[in-house]
Amino acid sequence: MKDFEGLGAVVTGGGSGIGLAVARTLAQRGAAVACLDLDPSEAPGTGLRADVTDEESVNAAVAAAARQLGRIDVLVNNAGIGAQGTVETNSYDEWQRVFDVNVLGLVRATRACLPHLRRSPAAAIVNTCSIAATAGLPQRALYSASKGAVQSLTLAMAADHVGEGVRVNCVNPGTVDTPWVRRLLAAADDPEAELSALEKRQPTGRLVSAEEVAAAVAFLASPSAGATTGTVLAVDGGMHGLRLRR
Structure with a gap:
């Protein structure tokens, strides 16, 4: 498929994990891709260093992406960080940091890209959200709150910009086999038991792959x-809707 031929795409957090899989998928399907990341060294296409918590950094990177790609038709807001804990255990500084990256980072990138997207005949924004936005998961209070905000923001943005020809959607992955998840597993008391529990939580009985999320992002974009x-x-893997009898 070459359905992105002639289009320019910006992927935040495109240096690893889901973002890297998205960047590769879009490039394979014909897009010229710019990856914004703290470390874009592994990214395909154009790698641009950017910190989504710094508006000046984001604006400069998006401007560079527009110059190098010639246009911006697709924005994938993927940059994000995780957090473990209950409503009591994360410090207020951590609450502010996670929201600064996961929610305000999306806002900064979107604001920088919207002037370019409004000129595109095929403008699309896809936000990486999470199953944590819709399912109550233990020890994920802060992370879930940030992703709930992303889902609500996605719907509000879609309403605001549909008249401008800018589509806005989001993907809600389950537990994905990414470097972050592997680091969590490595830190567990019993990594194998923890992996098994995460796999069994999803009706398909396995972790989601980054490539499967990337395919969904590409469809929406x-x-x-x-x-x-x-x-x-x-x-x-059916986690949000299926209730299987064991």
Whole structure:
């Protein structure tokens, strides 16, 4: 498929994990891709160093991406960080940091890209959200709150910008096999037991792959999905909706 031929895409957090898989998928399907990341050294296409908590850094990187790509048609707001703990255990500094990256980082990147997206005949924004936005998960209070905000913001943005021809959707992955998840497993008292528990939590009985999330992002961003906006697409092995009898 070359449905992104001639289009320019910006992927935040494109240096590893889901973002890297998204960047590779879009590039394979014809897009010119710019990856914004604290460490973009592994990113395909154009790698630009950017810190989504710094508006000046984001604005400079997006301007550079527009110059090098010639246009910006797609924005994938993927940059994010995780957090473990209950409502009591995370410090207020950590609450502020996670929201600064996961929510305000999305706002900064979107603000920088919108002037370019408004000029595109195929403008699309896809936000990486999480199953944590819709399912109560233990020890994920802060992370869940930030991703709940991302889902609500996605719907509000879709309403605000549909009249400008800018589609806005999000993907809600389940537990994805990423470097961050592997670090969490390595820090567990019993990594194998923890991995097994995470796998069993999803009805398919396995972790989601980054490539599967990337395929969902590409669908939502593609011009062929031109009638799809304000949509939350779960990529979670059935976790959000299935209740299996064991």
